[in-house]
Amino acid sequence: MSDGPARRGPGEPWGGVRPFSIKTKLGALVVISVLITTGLSMIAVRTQTELRFITVFSMIATLLITQFVAHSLTAPLDEMNAVARSISHGDYSRRVRDNRKDELGDLAETINVMADELETQDRQRKELVANVSHELRTPIAGLRAVLENIVDGVTQADPETMRTALKQTERLGRLVDTLMDLSRIDNGVVPLRARRFEVWPYLSGVLKEANMVASTRAGIASGSGGHTRTDVHLHLDVSPPELTAHADPERIHQVVANLIDNAVKHSPPHGRVTVKARRGERPQSLELEVLDEGPGIPRSQWHRVFERFNRGAVPSPHGPGSDGGTGLGLAIARWAVDLHGGRIGVAESERGCRILVTLPGEPSASS
Numbered sequence: 001m002s003d004g005p006a007r008r009g010p011g012e013p014w015g016g017v018r019p020f021s022i023k024t025k026l027g028a029l030v031v032i033s034v035l036i037t038t039g040l041s042m043i044a045v046r047t048q049t050e051l052r053f054i055t056v057f058s059m060i061a062t063l064l065i066t067q068f069v070a071h072s073l074t075a076p077l078d079e080m081n082a083v084a085r086s087i088s089h090g091d092y093s094r095r096v097r098d099n100r101k102d103e104l105g106d107l108a109e110t111i112n113v114m115a116d117e118l119e120t121q122d123r124q125r126k127e128l129v130a131n132v133s134h135e136l137r138t139p140i141a142g143l144r145a146v147l148e149n150i151v152d153g154v155t156q157a158d159p160e161t162m163r164t165a166l167k168q169t170e171r172l173g174r175l176v177d178t179l180m181d182l183s184r185i186d187n188g189v190v191p192l193r194a195r196r197f198e199v200w201p202y203l204s205g206v207l208k209e210a211n212m213v214a215s216t217r218a219g220i221a222s223g224s225g226g227h228t229r230t231d232v233h234l235h236l237d238v239s240p241p242e243l244t245a246h247a248d249p250e251r252i253h254q255v256v257a258n259l260i261d262n263a264v265k266h267s268p269p270h271g272r273v274t275v276k277a278r279r280g281e282r283p284q285s286l287e288l289e290v291l292d293e294g295p296g297i298p299r300s301q302w303h304r305v306f307e308r309f310n311r312g313a314v315p316s317p318h319g320p321g322s323d324g325g326t327g328l329g330l331a332i333a334r335w336a337v338d339l340h341g342g343r344i345g346v347a348e349s350e351r352g353c354r355i356l357v358t359l360p361g362e363p364s365a366s367s
Helices: 022-047 051-088 103-151 159-187 199-217 249-265 299-304 329-339
Strands: 195-198 233-239 244-247 272-279 286-291 343-347 354-359
Touching: 022 051, 051 103, 103 159, 195 199, 199 233, 199 249, 199 272, 244 249, 249 272, 249 286, 249 329, 249 354, 329 343
Parallel strands: 233 272
Antiparallel strands: 195 244, 272 286, 286 354, 343 354
């Protein structure tokens, strides 16, 4: 017994039959051909016209109608073939007219969607090459300058000089790590190692590491998108203090670190970034919030915040070290949350930006 009426899929007419489908057109062609032949035969019988003339007229009329129908079917295929050939040669700007209401119209729409996706991927690839080339240039140039000064005898290879070279090397390492994360995202080869852990000491360690890394980077412009702000205060709020969660600590570290990095970059001088943790609805589930006191994100941009290479629409970052970064940090955070089956998004806030993360916790026995 059915629970209700059958649902109609996207683009599917009621009853599952298209009024202008190719099958309908071909069926109509057959019916019209039979009617023409029958009508001319009846005329021949009444007017005593020779059958051969009627046969010739029937064939001519049927061929004309068939030619018209065939042209209406093959012309879109020729256009699709031309567009597909252009796409295969790297031209993603051409589109197929999809004003038809039959199967060819669906195929045209599918080709256009494919072209849009390929064009987006090609643009992202070019942006990635441009961003990586730009960001590799700075640490490589700095490291080269330090080594050239040592070789030329301008400076000595003392601990301070070597620490400067080490910082440049670490910046290169951070950029490579980011690119490897991006590669893992695309290939889907990252395993999820979820376990139970205490939230307060874990997040406290993440915040301490963020402060330590910012202090280490201070004085040198960041080349991998990491902030160099030391004037922003990080605050942790976990309730209850004994809160525990079930997730992959390494992936959650990526989420929190990237959200903190983004919040600090857009904080005003001597601002405050708050990381909140609360118990979720399910066992061992977790709700995380990262709040800053910056200019916030316009509601019209909420859906684009976690897109790759999106650097936001803030006209000028606040404070030193607030460069635009690669635009990959929040995309990686979303990927890590999705890997857990959780949710991440921008939430309402009276001031600044508020990012809300929900992690499902332990899987239920029925799943």
